Amino acid sequence: MTQKMRFTILTNEPNGWTAKEFKKAVKGKPILLNFVSVDSFNDRNIYQKKLGDVTLLKSTQLKHYAERASLLYSFDQKTYMINKRLSTHRLITSKLYQQTMIESAPDIHGIESFYFHSKKEILQSIQCKRLQYPFIIKKLAGSQGIGVHLIRRKKELEQFGEKEILSYVCQNFIQNSGDYRVLVLGGKVLAMMKRTANEHDFRNNISQGGTAEVITDVHTRKKLEEIARRTTKLFQLDFCGVDIIFDEVSHTYRVLETNSIPNWEGIQTIIPF
Incomplete structure (x- = not known):
């Protein structure tokens, strides 16, 4: 009898679209599929007992990247984590860090990115013509286009508080x-x-x-x-x-x-x- 592989999906939506697609994909295959909802680093020992042979992170309720990376690292000792890099390199999801990594690659082109500590610094960069209207300001970490803004004029910067700026990366708009x-x-x-x-x-x-x-x-x-x-x-x-x-x-x-x-x-x- 063929031994079934145990495959775990870490997700907050066990009845969502992704879960349904996985269920259809494994139907008739020697795979045991289960879903685990993760919401606290402190309960890692409980979650570890539910992990299969292979585990994929789809979503969690953990907001801080350090907590998420630490939890995934503890999982990696018990299962094969797809995208192990998420547990060993906490900045891998940062858009600023990603572009910095791409700069080091001779055969990949990225987008010149800027990090500012205040709106005053942004305006100084515009004055020096390093950054030009229109430009993109987007969250350091985010997905699905959420937190991405097109700034066409100075007045549109007013929507951001001074401390908020620290959570964003700026890039000149790419005509596309x-x-x-x-x-x-x-x-x-x-x-x-x-x-x-x-x-x-x-x-x-x-x-x-x-x-x-x-x-x-x-x-x-x-x-x-x-x-x-x-x-x-x-x-x-x-x-x-x-x-x-x-x-x-x-x-x-x-x-x-x-x-x-x-x-x-x-x-x-x-x-x-």
Whole structure:
């Protein structure tokens, strides 16, 4: 009799879309699937007893990255953690740190990023023309386009408090006609899509009203696949979504960010897998 592999999903939504897709995927296969909701580092010994042979983090209620990384590290002693890097390198989800890592890679282009301690510093950078209107200001850690703002004029900075600025990274706006999400597992590209913002928004995210389409151009697909694999290797991630944008001014493909806990609901609406 074939021994079944035990596969654990760490999630706050055991009845959500992702959970349902996993249940369909393992049906008829020698896999025992279970879901564990994690909300406290202090209960790690209880959670450890529920872990299977392989564990994937999808979501938790832990807000502080140090608490999450510490908990995942304790899990890694009991199970094979997909994306172990999340437990050993707590800054891997920081958009500023990601861009700094990309700067060190000779074969990947990123986006020049700035970190400021005050709105005064931002205005000084604009005066020096390092940062120019319009520019993007986005949360150091975030997903689905939440906390991403397009600043077109000085007055729009007033919505941010002085202390808030410390939680954001700034980047010059990249002229584009959409961006790309590439889903990678174990160094292999599973799927990719182009995302295009709706007429009322600048964000291409599907969760923000963007539309998804299949990429059919062979040259584009090959280029995106190369960049995604190199980026995944750089970040040492087993499973991730690499977001890439084509800069229409410099005619360069640039990595926007790497998502170590990617959503794939949007991509699966056009590419079933």
